[in-house]
Amino acid sequence: MGEAEADVLVVGGGPAGLSCALLLGRCRRKVVVFDDGRPRNARARGVHGFLTREGMPPHALRWVAREQLAPYDVALHDEKVADVRRCVPRGFEVVLTSGAVVRGKKLVLATGMRDDLPAIEGLEAFYGVTVHTCPYCDGWDHRDRRIAAYAPTDDAVDFALGLTTWSRDVVLFTGGGQGPADVARLTRCGIAVVRERVVGLEGETGRLAAIRLASGEAIPRDAMFVHMGRHQRAPFAERLGLAFDDDHNVVVEDLERAGVPGLWVIGDASRDVQFAIIAAAEGARAAYAINKELRVETCAAWERAATGPDTTDGRARHHDAEE
Ligand SMILES: Cc1cc2nc3c(=O)[nH]c(=O)nc-3n(C[C@H](O)[C@H](O)[C@H](O)COP(=O)(O)OP(=O)(O)OC[C@H]3O[C@@H](n4cnc5c(N)ncnc54)[C@H](O)[C@@H]3O)c2cc1C
Numbered sequence: 001m002g003e004a005e006a007d008v009l010v011v012g013g014g015p016a017g018l019s020c021a022l023l024l025g026r027c028r029r030k031v032v033v034f035d036d037g038r039p040r041n042a043r044a045r046g047v048h049g050f051l052t053r054e055g056m057p058p059h060a061l062r063w064v065a066r067e068q069l070a071p072y073d074v075a076l077h078d079e080k081v082a083d084v085r086r087c088v089p090r091g092f093e094v095v096l097t098s099g100a101v102v103r104g105k106k107l108v109l110a111t112g113m114r115d116d117l118p119a120i121e122g123l124e125a126f127y128g129v130t131v132h133t134c135p136y137c138d139g140w141d142h143r144d145r146r147i148a149a150y151a152p153t154d155d156a157v158d159f160a161l162g163l164t165t166w167s168r169d170v171v172l173f174t175g176g177g178q179g180p181a182d183v184a185r186l187t188r189c190g191i192a193v194v195r196e197r198v199v200g201l202e203g204e205t206g207r208l209a210a211i212r213l214a215s216g217e218a219i220p221r222d223a224m225f226v227h228m229g230r231h232q233r234a235p236f237a238e239r240l241g242l243a244f245d246d247d248h249n250v251v252v253e254d255l256e257r258a259g260v261p262g263l264w265v266i267g268d269a270s271r272d273v274q275f276a277i278i279a280a281a282e283g284a285r286a287a288y289a290i291n292k293e294l295r296v297e298t299c300a301a302w303e304r305a306a307t308g309p310d311t312t313d314g315r316a317r318h319h320d321a322e323e
Contacts, residue, residue, distance in 0.1 A: 005103050006032045008290055009094050011081050011236065012110030014039050015276045016267025018065040019283030020108055020290075025072025027291040032102055033069075034094060036080035038233065040112045040268060041137075041276070043128030048137050050277045061276070077102075084109075084236045090262060106262045106290050110283065111234035113248070113268040117226060118150060118175060121200045129206030130223045136275070139166035142223035148173055148211055149191075150198070151227040156180045159227040160191050171219065173198055173211065194219065232269060245271055255289035256282050264290065 008024055010017045013035030021031045039058060041047065046055035053061055066076055083095040084107060092107035115133045117123060123131060132138040147167045149160040152175035160172040172179070172186060176197030183193050196213040201224070203209035210218035231248050232238065242258050242265065243251040249272075250265040252258055258265040264286040267279035 005105075006030045006075075007104065007294060008032075008106045008108060009084075009092055009102060009104035010034070010108040010110055011084065011094060011234070012108075012112060012267065012269075013062070013066070013076065013078075014110060014112055014267060014279060015061070015065070016112075016269075016279035016283040017108065017110030018062065018069070019280035020110065020264075020266060020287045021069060021074045021283075022065070022072070023284050023287035024291060025069060025074040027287070029073070029291060029294065031072075031074045032077055032094075032104065033074060034077045034079060034081045034096070034102075037078060040114060040233070044137070045128060047276050048140070049275055050280075058276075081234070081236075084240070086240070086260070092262065105294065106264070108283075108286060108290070109234070109236055109250075109258070109263070109265045109269055110267045110279075111232065111236065111269050113230045113274070114233050115226075115230050116228040118152075118198070118228060120198055123201060126201055126203065126206050126208050126224070130203070130208040131201070131226065132223070133226050134274075135163055135166065135225050138223075139163065139225070143167060145169070145222035146220055147171075148219075148221040148224040149227065150175060150224055152177050152179075153227055153229070154180065156227070157182055157185055159225075160186060161189060163225060164189060164191070171221065173224075176214075234269075237265060237269065247271075256286040257289065262293075 007029040008031045010021055010033045013033045017033055021033050024031045041058045044058055047058050047061050080097045081094050082097045085093045087093055091105050094102045143166045145167055146169045147163050149163050149170055149172045151159045157180045160170055163170045170191050172191055172193045174195045179195055198211055199214050200212040202212055202218055210220045212218045237250045245251055250270045252265050252270045256264045256266045266282040266286045268274045
C-alpha cells in the first residue's frame with residue numbers, strides 16, 4: 001500500500017475498531033483499518049455477555065464483522081503498524097512495518113490491551129479453558145466450583161471477594177508475597193489465604209485439578225482467575241503523549257476524544273469496563289463524533305468558498321448543535 005488519503009485511519013481491528021469502521025462506512029466515509037491479528041481474547045473459547053452472540057468464538061465474531069464491512073468504502077489491511085505520526089497542519093500518518101505510509105484526516109487507536117500473566121510452569125495449557133483473567137466473562141462456567149484467586153496485588157481482597165458472585169469456595173493465592181494486610185474481611189467471608197509461591201498447575205487437557213506450591217503441597221482447584229495488571233498492546237498512545245490512568249488506560253474525554261485534535265482512543269485501550277460489547281459501543285460513539293466533525297469541516301469549507309472566510313465558522317457550529 002503506498003501513500004493514500006483516507007477520511008479515517010483505524011489502528012486495531014477488534015470489536016472496537018470494526019464497530020467504528022462499520023458506522024463510518026455507513027456514513028460514506030473512506031476508512032482504512034489496520035490489524036495484525038493479536039486480539040486480547042485470542043485464547044478464549046467464546047465471547048460471553050455480547051447480546052445475540054453469547055458463546056460465539058472470538059475469531060468468528062471478527063470474521064462476521066469483517067464480512068459485513070464489504071458494502072462500504074472500508075479497506076482492511078492486515079499488517080502491523082510500526083508508527084503513527086501527527087501531520088502539520090492537520091491529519092495523521094500511519095507507517096506500516098513494510099515502510100508504506102497511509103495518510104488520513106482522523107486517527108482512531110483501537111489497539112487493545114494485553115494481560116500480565118504469572119510465570120507459572122504449564123499455565124499456557126490451561127489459559128482460556130480453566131485459567132482466566134475476567135470473572136464477568138468466564139465466572140459463570142465455573143459457578144459453585146473450587147476457585148482460586150491469583151492476585152499478588154494491593155486490591156487482592158476485593159478481587160477475591162468479587163469471585164464469591166460465582167462460588168462460595170474461593171482461595172486467595174498471593175503468589176509468594178505477604179499479600180494484603182486486611183485479610184480479616186476475607187476470613188469473615190470464608191476465604192482462605194495461601195502465601196506460598198505457586199510453582200505449577202496440575203490437570204489434563206486444560207482442566208485444572210490442583211495448584212502446586214513450592215513445598216510440594218497441591219491444593220485442589222477447578223479454576224483460577226488471575227489479577228495482575230495489563231498494559232497497552234501498542235506504544236502509540238504513549239508516543240503521542242496521551243494521558244493514562246493508574247491501570248494504564250488512556251484517559252479519554254467526551255465521545256472517546258483523546259485530547260489531541262482529530263484523535264480518538266476506543267475499546268480496551270481507553271478507560272471503562274473492558275468488555276467486547278462496550279468496546280464495540282465505544283467504536284460507534286467515536287464514529288458518530290468523527291462523522292459529525294468531518295461533516296462540520298466540509299460544510300465550513302463550502303461556506304468559506306461561497307461567502308468568504310469570516311462568516312462560516314459560527315454557522316458551522318450552529319448546524320453542529322442541531323444534530
Ligand atoms: C482470555 C480473555 C477472555 C475474554 N472474554 C471476554 C468475554 O467473554 N466477553 C467480553 O465481553 N470480553 C471478553 N474479554 C475482553 C475482550 O477481549 C475485550 O474487551 C475486547 O477484545 C476489546 O476489544 P478491542 O477492540 O478494544 O481490543 P482487541 O480485541 O484486543 O483488538 C485490538 C486489535 O488491535 C490490533 N493491534 C494492536 N497493535 C497493533 C499494531 N501495532 N498494528 C496493527 N494492529 C494492532 C491487535 O492485533 C488486535 O487485533 C476477554 C479477554 C480475555 C483476555
